[in-house]
Amino acid sequence: MYLTIGKLFEQTVAKFGKKEALVDRPRGIRWTYQEWNNEVNKLANTLLATGVRKGDRVSTFLFNSYELGTVYFAAAKIGAIINPINFRLKADEVSYILHDAEPKIVLFEHALEPQITKIHDQFPSVSFWSIDESPPAFASSYHENVKSASTTQPMTEVFESDTYAIMYTSGTTGRPKGVMHRHRDMIEHSLICISSLTMSTSDIGLVTAPMFHCAELHCCFLPRVHVGAKNVIIHHFDAKEVLHTIKDEGITSFFAAPTMWNMLLQENLELYDLTSLELGLYGAAPMAPVLVNACKEKLGIELVQAYGMTEMGPAITFLGKDEQLSKAGSAGRACFNHEVRVVKPNENGPSEPEDILPPGEVGEIIVKGPAMMIGYFNRKEASEEALYKGWYHSGDLGYLDKDGFLFVADRVDDMVISGGENVYPREVEDALYEHEGILDVAVLGEPDELWGEKVIAVVVKKDQNVTAEDLENFCKHSEKLAPYKRPRRYVFVDQLPRNASGKIQKFLLREDLKNQEVK
Numbered sequence: 001m002y003l004t005i006g007k008l009f010e011q012t013v014a015k016f017g018k019k020e021a022l023v024d025r026p027r028g029i030r031w032t033y034q035e036w037n038n039e040v041n042k043l044a045n046t047l048l049a050t051g052v053r054k055g056d057r058v059s060t061f062l063f064n065s066y067e068l069g070t071v072y073f074a075a076a077k078i079g080a081i082i083n084p085i086n087f088r089l090k091a092d093e094v095s096y097i098l099h100d101a102e103p104k105i106v107l108f109e110h111a112l113e114p115q116i117t118k119i120h121d122q123f124p125s126v127s128f129w130s131i132d133e134s135p136p137a138f139a140s141s142y143h144e145n146v147k148s149a150s151t152t153q154p155m156t157e158v159f160e161s162d163t164y165a166i167m168y169t170s171g172t173t174g175r176p177k178g179v180m181h182r183h184r185d186m187i188e189h190s191l192i193c194i195s196s197l198t199m200s201t202s203d204i205g206l207v208t209a210p211m212f213h214c215a216e217l218h219c220c221f222l223p224r225v226h227v228g229a230k231n232v233i234i235h236h237f238d239a240k241e242v243l244h245t246i247k248d249e250g251i252t253s254f255f256a257a258p259t260m261w262n263m264l265l266q267e268n269l270e271l272y273d274l275t276s277l278e279l280g281l282y283g284a285a286p287m288a289p290v291l292v293n294a295c296k297e298k299l300g301i302e303l304v305q306a307y308g309m310t311e312m313g314p315a316i317t318f319l320g321k322d323e324q325l326s327k328a329g330s331a332g333r334a335c336f337n338h339e340v341r342v343v344k345p346n347e348n349g350p351s352e353p354e355d356i357l358p359p360g361e362v363g364e365i366i367v368k369g370p371a372m373m374i375g376y377f378n379r380k381e382a383s384e385e386a387l388y389k390g391w392y393h394s395g396d397l398g399y400l401d402k403d404g405f406l407f408v409a410d411r412v413d414d415m416v417i418s419g420g421e422n423v424y425p426r427e428v429e430d431a432l433y434e435h436e437g438i439l440d441v442a443v444l445g446e447p448d449e450l451w452g453e454k455v456i457a458v459v460v461k462k463d464q465n466v467t468a469e470d471l472e473n474f475c476k477h478s479e480k481l482a483p484y485k486r487p488r489r490y491v492f493v494d495q496l497p498r499n500a501s502g503k504i505q506k507f508l509l510r511e512d513l514k515n516q517e518v519k
Helices: 005-016 031-051 064-077 091-101 112-120 142-146 183-196 214-227 239-249 258-265 291-300 378-386 425-433 468-476 506-514
Strands: 020-024 028-031 058-062 081-084 105-108 127-130 163-168 178-182 202-205 230-233 253-256 281-284 303-308 315-321 339-343 362-370 392-400 405-409 417-418 421-423 438-448 452-461 487-493
Touching: 005 031, 005 064, 005 183, 005 214, 005 392, 020 064, 020 417, 020 421, 028 031, 031 064, 031 142, 058 064, 058 091, 058 112, 064 214, 064 417, 081 178, 081 291, 091 112, 091 178, 105 112, 105 214, 112 127, 127 258, 163 183, 183 214, 183 315, 202 214, 214 230, 214 303, 239 258, 239 452, 253 258, 258 291, 258 438, 281 315, 291 303, 291 417, 291 425, 378 392, 378 421, 405 425, 417 438, 417 452, 425 438, 425 452, 425 468, 438 506, 452 506
Parallel strands: 020 230, 058 081, 058 105, 081 163, 105 127, 202 230, 202 253, 253 281, 281 303, 452 487
Antiparallel strands: 020 028, 163 178, 303 315, 339 362, 362 392, 392 405, 417 421, 438 452
């Protein structure tokens, strides 16, 4: 029988039991693998004692914490299905997921208690556990529940083909869908990340991106456990706390979305000793080449990009350390055991996998590989459409160059058609990022009577003196933008709406702009 995630953890404990494994920095918790395993077993036995059985869902509504890491492996050991929920969601959004997933238990923390307080009475059959010392009246204490539990190994039989997680999509275009992954799929994904990121037992990884998201969980946290490395957890991303932790813990690598890397670059980096840092992984959203270069120069690290989506585990391509400059702007090549195609989009249904486009021509990105989802929970028709003919149809637009490197243009829904010409927002955004006065930018289209759509840029300023006229002159003189691609309007905002994985929620941006006067 192939390995499961619970068995993976047990194998690492057997090999590296005395090695420090998990550090919850804000809480002062430091555990070896054997100490962590005892906590995992206590929780697994507690879950069994409270009636959780194989196939039941256990939901978490938590920021980064050792409890989230512990329930992750405890659920895996007994065949329960982990359902980590985005901590940025509002009460109604959490309620939607809980109604869909139907968990037996929901773990939450004090910072998120207001959302749970509003909705808990909708779920009379659900047990709510608080990880804090003083839980509200409707909840029990996680720590009291597990305090007296046995540390013996639970004996539930779990198989490689069992569903291990339901992870809800980030909802950039509407209601999220529950992506189902199996144990074996994520073991395969872990091995791919270990190889592609050259992970080793001596690594000390920082967990600052959200643990509920598969980019952190599957590309970094789980693979580090797989090889016996150390995970250092901080509650949430804070640029100064990240820089202090790198120094204090000797961090060697971590994952961050481009917006997070950009925030680090705004700090006075000379105040921090970052010499231990070797590798930075980025993904979840494109990073402009100018930001890639700034990270390498100012942080003194090598970078690797991963591109993917929740439905694929997430990684489907990697752009390696030695390819960052020679293939700037690319998402990389298909990772091990994966196949990526660019095919002709079909307006009337799923694209045909055999309608393969030649190098350089933009079309829909489709992919297949060993980490592909089973399907969407409770969404049969959506699953069949997304997995048409055995390929995952991403809805992303891009092209492959003659060397097989993937370049992601944009979402199908985000492409702007102006005067009959296709404008891909990402290339306009990348050009604008080269202006020193821009901190963040999103490009989208808005209706135009003459051209059908016109390009607009929503900008967060780094230099408050920057004007729309400055940016218009900059774009006019740019060698990277044809005249029809230039923004015809600039809107200045304090921040862009992003989900926890760093993706700009353009559907929210469009709604906001409808309700605002032009600035």
